[in-house]
Amino acid sequence: MKDNFNVFALVVVKNEGDIIFDTIESATKWADKIFVIDNMSTDNTWEKLNALKDKYDNVILWGQYGGKFNEGLRQILYREYRGFSSENDWWCRLDGDEFYIDNPKDFLKNLPTDVDHVYNASFQYYYTEQDYRNELNLSDCAELNYNRLKWYKCNHSEIRFVKNKRTLCWPQEEGWPCNLLKAASGRIRLKHFQYRTIEQIKNRFLVRSREMSGDTFKHEIVSEEVWYKRRGFSLPNDDELKKHRIVSATDLSDSEKYEYTDTELPKIVHINFKKRIKCLVVALYMKFFNDFLFKL
Template sequence: MKLYAICLVKNEDDVIGQTLAHAARYCDGIFVIDNGSTDGTWDIVRDLAARDPRIVAFARTLEPYDDALRWPPYEEYHGRLSDDDWWLILDGDEFLAEDPRPVIAEASREPAEVINAWQIQFYYTEKDHAAWLAGEDTRDRPIFERRRHYRIDWQEPRLFRNRREGTWEDAYLRRKLPAPRGEDGQEGPVRVGRIARRKILNRHFQYRDPEQIEKRLRLRYGHAKFAAQVDSTDWRTKMRSSRHLHCHRPGERWHFSASGLTYYYSSWMRYVLKSRVQRAQRRFAEVIG
């Protein structure tokens, strides 16, 4: 079994080097696609690719963001790989919290074709900001040390078994996935096949410091796709109170919270109910039409 990652990035120059170095611990190949970065992200990727053959600076594109931008590496390489190999969908600010290989081995024995990930969402807190103002929080330190406050509140497919035959469209379905509260369902790939019983844990550092948060918000502000998530370019709107989050320390287990699970399952139920209503409406329209 081999594992290959597809990483779609945009303006992650403060963290992409750490992301790829971490993924290289367990991936046999990492295909990076840059979606129009205007900072040093692509230069960092190319530099790392020149020194590590597992990292591939696959392509740059200026097309509007779409999940389908990830799939060219799959289309090019899946026929050369084994049906026992797997793919990881990785964002430029994410780090798996555990070695995926034992999880994949367990899923393969079931046998399953999809592994869902619990998203460990890290937040920028008042404690982090105090350290930032005091000059104690700098980008020279690993992101694991800088951001420790988190909530586990989302789950989505991230690992998929390779299929040698057919195309990406043959191997995957596209349907509405539940989206965070306040958003409509978003188009996303859902693997045809059995979902593994065991979930993997994935760390997501989307809010790292004031400069990065503001850059992230400005990139998304005014775009219809992110309208429900981003209604301001003020980084302070994304700062959270540490009192409502878990604080992770090295060696500790990850903790689920009632608020995080409630957030996820309520979002999921809203999606299910909405889907059933829409399906009933379509059937009714067919009957009377």
């Protein structure tokens, strides 16, 4: 693949004030533009985002959105800012609590030209019993930085990058375009600090509740027993530990090599013949539609 392409990060964030500055600052090293929607945060996230905008020219704030979170918010960013993009640039979903292990620019430039989307290998950091005890012994929890967490499990994978094409069809309220054809065979690695303090964990489940986010996070808003079972973790005997999704370190890894095997992760979905035909029809329609608009 050619080296002269841009990467545009799409960020939808809510109440990530303790980590969002570091997340976006890290992404400024590889993203050409970072477009951000704040879902009406009630902590200091919005203030942190404005500080980032003032510090970095490539951080662009769309503004604040007051409705329920939905996956289509990234489509709003794409629709608003796709004029920045050219053929073969890339769109990235960047969550407010994650950091890339692999440099995306280096990873993407080595892909075959026919690849149009990339899955991640997400090293998910969990809150352990020791983290919990350490927090209880602290008088000032403001000292609890996410960098202190070291126990993770690589157990999640989903699409994180999509190549920009003239025929790209991204329906409103959908998480990604509908006419993607070929996934990269390898996955790009990232660290995901989803559980950081007891207070943050409580807030995480609150903002992801059905009342505030509909069914978007139904994979996470489940009974405690189901949550532990789906992730392959031992169920604690202590109800307080279960309530906060505290995990035993024996179920996790702290290796700094960040190695994984595909069998640990959901399968990369390869497009079958029927889907390819559907995508081709969509692509032809989009090409005709775009050509028609261009002639107007």
